[in-house]
Amino acid sequence: DVVMTQSPLSLPVTLGQPASISCSSSQSLVYSDGNIYLTWFQQRPGQSPRRLMYKISNRDPGVPDRFSGSGSGTDFTLKISRVEAEDVGVYYCMQGTHWPYTFGQGTKLEIK
Amino acid sequence: QVQLAESGGRVVQPGRSLRLSCAASGFALSSAAMHWVRQAPGKGLEWVAVISYDGSFKQYADSVKGRFTISRDNSKNMLYLQMNALRGEDTAVYYCSTLPVAGTLDYWGQGTLVTVSS
Numbered sequence: 001d002v003v004m005t006q007s008p009l010s011l012p013v014t015l016g017q018p019a020s021i022s023c024s025s026s027q028s029l030v031y032s033d034g035n036i037y038l039t040w041f042q043q044r045p046g047q048s049p050r051r052l053m054y055k056i057s058n059r060d061p062g063v064p065d066r067f068s069g070s071g072s073g074t075d076f077t078l079k080i081s082r083v084e085a086e087d088v089g090v091y092y093c094m095q096g097t098h099w100p101y102t103f104g105q106g107t108k109l110e111i112k
Numbered sequence: 113q114v115q116l117a118e119s120g121g122r123v124v125q126p127g128r129s130l131r132l133s134c135a136a137s138g139f140a141l142s143s144a145a146m147h148w149v150r151q152a153p154g155k156g157l158e159w160v161a162v163i164s165y166d167g168s169f170k171q172y173a174d175s176v177k178g179r180f181t182i183s184r185d186n187s188k189n190m191l192y193l194q195m196n197a198l199r200g201e202d203t204a205v206y207y208c209s210t211l212p213v214a215g216t217l218d219y220w221g222q223g224t225l226v227t228v229s230s
Binding site for chain 2: 001035037039041043048049050051054055058060061090092094096097099100101102103104105106
């Protein structure tokens, strides 16, 4: 199975400051169609997860443009340009290129 | 609006069976592959199973293969997860989701809690 490794696992951030989460995969996530199916999810406290970003860098409707995704091959990054209070929660990367789909361990973002 | 509503979670003894259901409204289930994802208490997300839009393709996580069966009834707009030979490590909130990896919309239910304990 593809192992997804996130860092850091805990991310204390001051309001208004940037934040960055890394995600690496144990093998290439390039699918046979040339796409990389790397997805980012946010799970706010007490809520179901919601998708933020798909195919590395495509934002879902309603996701603020302070969120951005980048990366290629096996290394990916989710960035928040200026953290707001509503961004508190756990962030997961997930690969949807290989079966079984696999998630990273999660990164808990909190306000310092 | 679109809603996915899981049900069927409860306390069950190890070795017993349980069937979870996921009812879709405001959304034609037949248009999407559907997934089950679980989250053990205080832990991260774990993908469990997928079924294609027409039921012809299914995949399972190794941890549930041979014990869990995913199915769907598009005429009823329903998704199911039959769980047999339950173990303590199956204790989790189970979510149904479209879990799209491309541009289609992302829908999740509120989850249903399964507790495996004697």
